[in-house]
Amino acid sequence: MDNKVKSVKKTFDIINTVQALDGASLTTLSQQMGMPKSTAHNYLKSLEEAEYLVNDGGTYRVGIRFLEHGAYARNRMKIHEIAKPEIDKLAADTGELANLLVEEHGLGSYLHRARGDDAVQVEAHVGTRVYLHSTGLGKAILANLPAERRDEILDERGLPERTPQTTTNRYELLDELEEIRERGFAFDDEERLKGLRCVAAPIHSNSDRVIGAISISGPTNRLRGERYREELPNKLLEAMNVIELNITHS
Structure with missing residues (x-):
């Protein structure tokens, strides 16, 4: 599996984890996913900018854009x-x-x-x-x-x-x-x-x-x-x- 495919899979793993936890902070997600905070932060910010996650006072939640799909x-x-x-x-x-x-x-x-x-x-x-x-x-x-x-x-x-x-x-x-x-x-x-x-x-x-x-x-x-x-x-x-x-x- 090349790095691009791994990155796509990791993105969806993060989305599923945020949903399963009913919201997660950067620290919690980093621990759950076993990845450095800096890496987790990059994923979370990218998903927030794409409007698939929302940042609710430091807690990231699944956004309603998924409802459209x-x-x-x-x-x-x-x-x-x-x-x-x-x-x-x-x-x-x-x-x-x-x-x-x-x-x-x-x-x-x-x-x-x-x-x-x-x-x-x-x-x-x-x-x-x-x-x-x-x-x-x-x-x-x-x-x-x-x-x-x-x-x-x-x-x-x-x-x-x-x-x-x-x-x-x-x-x-x-x-x-x-x-x-x-x-x-x-x-x-x-x-x-x-x-x-x-x-x-x-x-x-x-x-x-x-x-x-x-x-x-x-x-x-x-x-x-x-x-x-x-x-x-x-x-x-x-x-x-x-x-x-x-x-x-x-």
Whole structure:
């Protein structure tokens, strides 16, 4: 790897570190990155001048210019434009949190979230990336990917535990993915966040390639029994059908 490529990689490592720390001073960043203060200062000042970082009284933070790039990337994806009205409708009809997720680089990224009147506040937001195996959305995608691509993702990303309910055994996960394929939708029973359940369904393109997933999420005290196992899955499958039809004929 030549010096120019190393410099580009280091730039993004710094951005990711500043975000992970929710802001960092020059000293903190220098220590975290294991680089001299003078080098860290040069990177930080260059990123500030390019308007990708802001200096908040000596604490560097990620700037909102990244929002421009994120919004562009999201809006150029056909699935976002077509699925958004149905996600909003699911949230309004159920009162819960409705979501749209796509896979990129072996992780799931939220493209759209809509909150119903009773929706709970959770940590994820648009742009948040999650491990696929620990969410209903991600499992719905994994279950419908070609086996070779699915195995690549599991090999690269592993099966880290998010809660005691997360499936971390590969063979158990593969059995569950087979059930999801046959059933047509996935459940997430407190596997990413304790106290939260989710029902998710895949979205396919007109060439039958899985391009994302939609879900309804809510607290365990509301997502239970027939509502969790039948009512919400049926609503989700109806929305999935509408989205896929619109994708086919758009």
